[in-house]
Amino acid sequence: MRRRPLLNTQTNSKVNVKVDSSVETRTMVEYTGLSLDKRLRQKRSHTYVEAMAKLDAGGVQCKHGEVAQLIQEIKNEFPDLQPYQFPIGIIAKCYLGNEYDVHTLDTKLDIIRHYKKGEGVPTELARGKSLALHPGYEFIEVYTDTLRAVNLRGDVSIIKG
Numbered sequence: 478m479r480r481r482p483l484l485n486t487q488t489n490s491k492v493n494v495k496v497d498s499s500v501e502t503r504t505m506v507e508y509t510g511l512s513l514d515k516r517l518r519q520k521r522s523h524t525y526v527e528a529m530a531k532l533d534a535g536g537v538q539c540k541h542g543e544v545a546q547l548i549q550e551i552k553n554e555f556p557d558l559q560p561y562q563f564p565i566g567i568i569a570k571c572y573l574g575n576e577y578d579v580h581t582l583d584t585k586l587d588i589i590r591h592y593k594k595g596e597g598v599p600t601e602l603a604r605g606k607s608l609a610l611h612p613g614y615e616f617i618e619v620y621t622d623t624l625r626a627v628n629l630r631g632d633v634s635i636i637k638g
Contacts, residue, residue: 507559514635516558517620521631525554529616529627532580532589533572544587551584564625568598568605569616579609608636 508516528550531543551563563584571577571591580591581602592598598606605617605624614634618625624636 506557508557508562513558513562516555517562517623517625518633518635521627521633522554523631525550526615526627526629526631529567529569529582532567532569532582532616541587544582544589547582547589548584548587564618564620566599566602566605566619567616568602568609568619569614570610570612579606604638 528547532547552560555563566584567582568579569581571580573580573591576593578592578594578596579598580589581598582589583599583602597603602619605619608614608624608626609617611626613628614626615629616627618627622637624638626634626636628634
């Protein structure tokens with residue numbers, strides 16, 4: 478049996494497709510769960526580690542511009558993360574003098590503060606204090622659920638909790 482052709486199956490319509498090169502679209506993937514953990518486990522750049530080491534360079538009083546520069550360094554280190562995925566703060570051993578213990582960078586409030594020995598640090602950063610005093614680490618990134626200890630080479634050690 479021979480099939481009959483369908484009627485009006487040929488169309489002569491043209492479709493014009495234009496690509497507007499002036500519109501740039503950028504797809505960002507938001508890290509969650511294990512992918513976020515893996516991303517935050519990656520080695521830190523030399524530039525970032527150097528920038529965090531400058532927390533002492535400003536002396537006891539830090540200017541707003543210095544703090545803004547450090548916050549920008551964090552953004553540069555994690556360009557693919559959302560701001561709420563950044564560390565809530567960074568704590569490191571302070572070398573300003575024998576009377577000082579640690580200094581902190583509160584990334585939410587954009588504040589650098591140097592703490593004297595025996596002085597309490599904010600509760601959310603306190604769990605990183607003893608680790609910050611360990612000579613093997615340059616600084617500690619404090620997240621809501623983890624501490625990430627960064628050494629001079631940028632290697633990251635993770636402490637859960």
